[in-house]
Amino acid sequence: MEPFDALWLAATIRLAIPLLLAATGELISERSGVLNLGLEGMMLSGAFVGYWAAASSGSITAGILAAILAGAFGGLLMAAVAIGLRGDQVVVGIGLNIGALGATNYALERAFPGGSGPIDRLDPIAIPVLSEIPWIGGALFEQNLLGYVAFVLIGVVALMLARTGLGLGIRATGQNPSAASAAGVSPLRTQWVSTTIAGAFAGLAGAYLSIGSVGVFREAMTSGRGFIAIAILVFGRWRPAGVLVGALLFGAADALQLRLQAESAVPASVWLLIGIIAALLIWRSLRRTEVVKLRTLGPLAAVIVASLVLLVVRPDISIPSQILLAAQYVVALVALLASRRETNMPRFLATPVPRN
Numbered sequence: 001m002e003p004f005d006a007l008w009l010a011a012t013i014r015l016a017i018p019l020l021l022a023a024t025g026e027l028i029s030e031r032s033g034v035l036n037l038g039l040e041g042m043m044l045s046g047a048f049v050g051y052w053a054a055a056s057s058g059s060i061t062a063g064i065l066a067a068i069l070a071g072a073f074g075g076l077l078m079a080a081v082a083i084g085l086r087g088d089q090v091v092v093g094i095g096l097n098i099g100a101l102g103a104t105n106y107a108l109e110r111a112f113p114g115g116s117g118p119i120d121r122l123d124p125i126a127i128p129v130l131s132e133i134p135w136i137g138g139a140l141f142e143q144n145l146l147g148y149v150a151f152v153l154i155g156v157v158a159l160m161l162a163r164t165g166l167g168l169g170i171r172a173t174g175q176n177p178s179a180a181s182a183a184g185v186s187p188l189r190t191q192w193v194s195t196t197i198a199g200a201f202a203g204l205a206g207a208y209l210s211i212g213s214v215g216v217f218r219e220a221m222t223s224g225r226g227f228i229a230i231a232i233l234v235f236g237r238w239r240p241a242g243v244l245v246g247a248l249l250f251g252a253a254d255a256l257q258l259r260l261q262a263e264s265a266v267p268a269s270v271w272l273l274i275g276i277i278a279a280l281l282i283w284r285s286l287r288r289t290e291v292v293k294l295r296t297l298g299p300l301a302a303v304i305v306a307s308l309v310l311l312v313v314r315p316d317i318s319i320p321s322q323i324l325l326a327a328q329y330v331v332a333l334v335a336l337l338a339s340r341r342e343t344n345m346p347r348f349l350a351t352p353v354p355r356n
Contacts, residue, residue, distance in 0.1 A: 003259040003267055010139035011258060014213065016251025017143070017150045018043070018205040022229035023236075023243045024154050025201020029075075030233055031161065032194035033174040033187075034082065035350040037093025039202050040226025041100030042074035046203025047210040048104040051217040052111055055119050063211045064146070064204070071203020074100065075196040083191050089350045097226070105219050112217075121215040122146060146204065146212045151244075153201075158240035170194055174346030177353045187353045202226065228332055235335040237344040246335070253331040257324040265316045275307030 022039055029036045036042075049070035054063025074096060082092045108116065122144035131141040161167035169190050172180035177187035205225070210217045228250055235249075236242020260266065278300045 002269060003256060003263070004269060006135050006139060008252075008255050008259055009136065010142075011255035012248065012252040013139050013143065013147070014251075015254045016247040017147050018208045018213075018225055019229050019232060019250055020150045020154060020244065020247035021146075021205035021208060022202050022226060023232040023247055024150070024157050024240075025198035025205075026229055026233055027238065027240065027243055028157060028161075028170060028194045028201075029198035030349055031174045031238060031346055032170045032191045033177065033346055033348040033351065033353065034079070034191050034195045034198075035089045035093070036075070036078055036195055036198050037090055037230065038074060038078045038096030038100075038226075039093075039198070039229055040222055040224065041093075041097040042071045042078075042199045042202035043206040043209070043222045043226050044097075044100045044104050044220070045074050046071040046206025047221055048107060048206075048217050050203070050207035051116060051119070051210040052107070054211045055112075055116070060120060060122060060211055064207050067203040067207035067211075068200045069203070071206065072196050072200040074202070075199020076192075078199065079192045079195040083188060083195065083353075086352045101220060108217065108219065116217045118215045119211065122212045144212055146208045149204075150208075154240055154244050161240065171346075173353070174348055177348055191353065205229075224329070228328060231332040231336060234345075235332075238346065239344060249335070250328050250331060253328045257327040260319060260324055261321050263318065265318055266310075268311050268314050271307045271310040275304045275311070278303040278307070 022043055026036055026039055046067035050063040050067030052063075053066035054060050057063070078092060078096060081087045082089045124142045124144050125148070127141040131137045133141070159167075161171060169180060169183075169185040172183065172185060173187045173190045173194075180187050180190070206222065209221055209225075229247075232243055232246035232250060235246040236244075256270075260270070282297060282300050282304075
């Protein structure tokens with residue numbers, strides 16, 4: 001069975017949406033100079049609080065609003081400790097993740113002793129005419145409300161950062177807070193607001209997971225998506241277009257591993273894809289510099305040769321599910337290595353703003 005079909009494309013979009021929401025909020029935070037490593041915990045908090053509010057009130061709208069507030073509260077907590085008290089942003093973020101994991105597990109046992117049951121999910125909204133386009137129509141134009149919101153928000157944030165005074169203040173704070181202050185922008189207030197907004201976006205991403213996608217809440221259901229969202233920013237070079245491409249890339253990798261778990265053998269198209277990716281990495285290295293080290297080309301060339309051999313031989317082998325589950329994390333490492341020299345990282349990222 002060919003894995004790259006309309007179902008795979010639909011799964012790619014569906015799995016990319018929470019990553020896109022979280023990464024969009026993190027883009028605002030990091031462009032202001034705050035490394036919000038607590039993104040995973042904010043997503044998890046939003047997923048639980050959103051599910052709890054929706055299950056208790058019977059209103060999906062109430063659940064979404066509660067999730068946004070829960071994420072925003074996590075952002076405020078991050079800002080209070082990391083910005084207000086000038087704590088180490090990495091340590092504070094990790095602490096928030098651990099705290100959110102424990103708090104949601106405890107709250108789940110107290111609020112739902114028998115486990116969380118299914119609730120109504122957001123219904124997909126088909127856009128007339130566009131949803132009937134062969135192959136891509138159902139994948140792109142039959143999303144639920146949060147799916148469409150995610151793609152609208154990345155466009156809004158791109159315009160905000162590039163075309164508005166607020167966006168200029170955010171970018172200036174991350175690049176040179178002293179210059180921003182001289183121009184009348186309060187760097188501390190900008191970082192507080194940006195971190196809170198990032199938390200709200202993360203809460204919305206969590207709501208998509210629990211009440212927009214599956215209709216239940218499970219322990220640690222974010223499964224590292226907050227960290228993947230941070231990796232997407234590095235891969236996308238802190239630019240909205242790069243964030244969108246990165247989210248789709250990681251969504252595609254996750255969708256592919258889910259399809260491969262149902263296959264008895266790895267399809268030939270997968271070996272071909274691996275060879276193409278390795279060839280693109282070699283081409284990219286050659287384009288960037290005239291001198292390419294053998295230690296860079298050697299492994300990639302070996303991957304190309306191996307993929308061609310497997311493409312021709314087509315062995316009846318399968319990949320263990322444990323390895324497939326790690327696919328998106330492997331993609332994250334490859335993406336970070338591929339973009340390590342091309343960075344648009346804010347100069348004052350994770351650096352406390354001087355008091356004066």
